[in-house]
Amino acid sequence: MTVQVNITPNGRMSLPADIRKRLGLADGGAVFLEETTDGVMLRTAAQAVAHARTLAKKFADKRDDATVDAFLAQRRKDSGE
Template identity: 25%
Template sequence: MTYSAKVIKGGKIVIPAELRRELGFADGDRLVLEREGEALVVKSYRQVVREVQEVFRPYQPQDGRSMVDDLIAERRREAQQEDDEAAASVPRDRR
């Protein structure tokens, strides 16, 4: 179906109510505008998040591990190593 909208003062575009309902756009929703050549593509923020999640899904561990937990554990090991190195560089009489 084709819809029509008009750009009004301040660069505002009113999306027809029927189209807003079909797309699930509600008052206050954040929308993302993308330019594709001479066309303007309007997406909901939720849609963009889903698209980004799909791009990164192949990199998610398949064994159920949490990448966040792995990263936190790695950072803790690095911090402990830095603390150990700093303590080792302090002369014994200053400890």
Template identity: 35%
Template sequence: MNTPKQRTIPVSENGRMNLPADMRRALGLAGSGHLIVSLIDNEIRITTASQALKRVRELASPFKPSGAYASDQLIEDRREESVRENDEQDASARG
């Protein structure tokens, strides 16, 4: 289990703060960049875009169809729906 790292850091009047170097390194940040900052239950969570994407993939993995891409299944479903709608419109137009 990861031991949580915790620091007290100053926040300037305009809201700026510095993320400590060891925490930047732990996140894989080198130089400038962007972070995702979330406010959850009155706590601030900071993560990288790559870590957020990894988390989304982990959460979605149980719903992934086996042997196919979810996007392929979605496209197939939409095409079938479109054919049904066109058939219904044709039937309505005929009578």
């Protein structure tokens, strides 16, 4: 879905009410803006977390030491504990 949203002279823009409602932002809330080579992406907090988890899983699946326990063990080793 593509929707035109106007930006005021002071830089504000409004998301249409039906979109805010579908995204769970009817009572307000935060969105995360990501600038990409293709344009701008807006994500809700839940969408941003899901995206971050997907990226982390992509990299963690390739490494055996990509666990919290492995990370902490390496930190202890590096610090001399």
